């Protein structure tokens with residue numbers, strides 16, 4: 681679904697991905713955007729703070745152990761052996777085209793600086809990553825640096841005030857499987873049921889927009905999807921007056937931003 685949404689949103693700017701130089705910023709363990717763009721003929725590189733590889737050799741897990749945590753190495757090994765094959769089959773099933781797994785290119789980030797020359801990529805894609813970055817301004821600036829003049833950033837940013845924005849595992853799918861014991865929007869209502877999700881910066885839409893607007897030409901800024909509508913009671917609304925109804929119900933934003941054809945760093 682999200683890949684189809686990306687293709688639709690980018691249609692006015694990119695129709696054919698063949699040969700397009702792409703960066704999947706924060707590709708993650710699932711690498712779905714990297715795999716799918718690769719399958720459409722793009723020359724794509726996936727980068728992540730984590731060490732990403734598709735094979736199951738021992739040195740991969742040792743490297744994750746060294747550069748991340750032993751827990752992450754064990755979890756990745758478990759996922760690779762138990763779920764990866766089934767995950768790829770499911771991805772193939774929902775893909776309108778055949779998946780190509782050859783020539784996948786992944787790099788691990790060891791700092792905020794992207795390990796690429798200026799003006800390298802035609803397109804940077806990023807799905808639910810910016811909310812995990814402490815200095816969004818610096819990251820956006822790095823993305824801009826590695827984009828070619830006229831190049832595009834397509835990002836889906838998960839917003840903190842949304843019902844799933846606290847990243848509590850029990851609120852990952854609020855409409856399909858609402859939590860039975862953690863109250864909705866608990867992360868904004870005193871966080872009485874803390875979880876141990878991945879770190880998030882807690883920024884709101886109004887914090888992100890000026891960053892991207894100030895650095896790029898914003899071609900699109902739209903809601904990703906709305907969620908939790910039937911769970912926002914009058915009582916919860918009355919508690920959360922700092923937030924608009926739109927903020928509480930909007931899961932995220934999708935943005936398309938263009939680097940100026942004339943550079944002015």
Ligand SMILES: C[S@@+](CC[C@H](N)C(=O)[O-])C[C@H]1O[C@@H](n2cnc3c(N)ncnc32)[C@H](O)[C@@H]1O
Nearest residue numbers: 706707708709710728729730807808809812813
């Ligand atoms: C919610 S996951 C999304 C992963 C992937 N984009 C997806 O849709 O499946 C967030 C990813 O961002 C990565 N990440 C966090 N901070 C990052 C940074 N500063 N630079 C690159 N990746 C980062 C994490 O390691 C994690 O893989």
